[in-house]
Amino acid sequence: MIENNFLVKMVGINKRYGIVEALKDVDFNVKRQEVVGLVGDNGAGKSTLIKILTGVCPPDSGEIYFEGKKETIDSPKKARDMGIETVYQNLALIDLLSISRNFFLGREPTKKFAGFCNFLDKKKIDEISERALKDVGVKVRDVDEEVSILSGGERQAVSIGRAIYFGAKLLVLDEPTAALSIKESHKVLDYVADARERGLSVIFITHNIYHVYSVADRFAILEHGEKLGDFNKDEVSAEDIIEIVRTGKMPPRS
C-alpha cells in the first residue's frame, strides 16, 4: 500500500546503457510539499533517474507511482500532463522565442478566426504570462521580447513561474543555480522556497551542496548508480553530505 503523503514513489528502478549500469535497483520518493536535494558526483545517475521520471527515457525495470497510482511515463508530454514540470539546465527556454511564447509553448491558448483554424490568442498569452511572472516576483520589461535578453536567473524564474502557473505538483530543477551569480542564485533559492509554500514538491539536483542545503528538507545521495541513502536535514550537516559524496561512504557515527 502506498501511503498517501507520497507524491512520487519510484521503486526498484534499473537502467543500463550498454555495459554501463546507470541505475541499480534505486528507490526514490518525494513527499507532498517537500524539497528533496538529489545529490551525487558526476555519473552517479542523477540525470538518468530524472530522465526516467520525466518521460525522456524509459527504465529497464521498476515501478513509478504518482499520487498513489501506478503510472507509465512514456513521454515528456505525459509527465507534463500529470503535473511534473522539469526545468533543465540549458533546455528550459528557447532563446529566439519571445518570453510569452516560451511561457505557453506546447499549450497555447487559441481562438477561432472566421470559424476555422486555431489562431494564437496573443492578447491572452501576453497578459497571462506577464501576470504569472509578476506573481512569482519577476518583472520583465516586455513579455514580447526574446528570452535571449534575460539573465540566467531571470530565465530560471520564467521557467519556475511557468511551472507554477500550469499547476505543477512536482517541480524538477536540474542544476538551477549553475552559472548564476551569488545574488541570482539566492533569488532562485527563494523561488524554490516559494514554490513549496504554494504546495508544490521540488526535486533539486545540484553539485552545490550549500545551495541545496539551505532549502532542502531531505537529501537523497546517489553514487555509481546506487542510492547511498536518504538523510533528513536534521540528521546531517552540509559538510557531512559533501563528505559522503566525496568518499562514497556513509560517515562514521559520531
Add this chain to the structure above:
Amino acid sequence: MKNNKSSFGSVVALQFRRHPEFGALAGLIIVFIVFSFTATRFLTIESLGGILAVASELGIVATGITFLMITGEFDLSVGSTFGLSAMILALAANAGIPLFIGLLLAISAAFFIGLVNGIITVKFNIPSFIATLGALMFWRGMLLAVTGGFAVRYWGSSSFLYALNGQFYGGFRTSALWFFIIIFSLNLILIKTPYGNATYATGGNKEAARVLGVLVNRVKITNFIISAMLAGLAGCIQFARFYSVDPLRGTGMELEAIAAVVVGGTLMSGGYGNLIGTLFGVLLMGMVRSGLIMSGAPAYWYQAFIGIILISAAIINTKLKRWSIK
C-alpha cells in the same frame, strides 16, 4: 535587466529583432531607386509584371524553404522536385489525363519526395543537407533517365493552365496571385498559430522544444513535405507559363531560393525569420535580374551580382541581430 541601452536604442533594437525583413526591404528600395535611373524601361507595367512573374515562381519555392529553414533544416532537392512535378504534369497532359488530375499527381509526387526527405533526415539522424543533396541527385537522375533527356511540350490549350499562370494585364500573370495567397497564408500560420510556434521552437532549440512537449520530428517531417509540395506546385506553375518542360528544369533553383530566404533575414541555423523577408528577398532578386539586363549589362552579371548581395545581406543581418540582442 542587463540591458544598458537607452530606452530609445532598446526600442529600435526590439523593432529590428521583431522584423528580420528590414534589411531586405532596405535593399529592395535601394535597388529599385538605382534601376529606376539606370534602366530606361524599368518603371513600366510590363517590366514590373515580368519581374513579378519570375519572382512568383521562385517565391513559391522560397516560401517552403523558409518554413524548413526556420525549423533548422535544409532542402536542396527543391530544384529536382520542381522539374519532376512539371514533367509529371506535362506527361499527364499529353496522355490526355485531365490537367487538374495531372496537377494532383504532380503534387502527390512532391509530397512523397518531401516525406522521404523528412523521414530519412529524422529517423537516421543525418544532416538534411546530405539527405536532400542525395535526393537532388537521385530525382534529377531519374528524371533524365526516364525521359531520355528530351523536353516535353504540350500543344493543347487549357483554361486550367491559364488559371495557373496566364497573363491577365500587361506583364502580370496569375502566378503572382497564387504566390501572394500562399506566402501570406503561410506567414499567418507561421506567426499566428501554435504550429508556427512549434516550428520556431523546433528550429530554435530542438531538445528544449522536445522536453516541453513539442513533437519535433513530426514538425520537421511536415515542413519537409510543405517545402517539397510548394516546389512541385511552382514547377507546375512554370509549366503553365511555357507549356513545355525539359528534364533539367529547376536546376540550381534550390540555391537561388536559399539565397532569397537568407537575404530576407531568416537564420540558416533556424528559429528566426519570416516570410515577409522572403517576399522582399525574391522581389529583390527578380528586380536585379531584370534591372541588370535592362541597364544593358550582359545576363552573366546577374549571378555575380546576386553573389555580392547574398554575402552583404548575410553580414548586415548578422550584425543587426548581434547589435539588437546586446
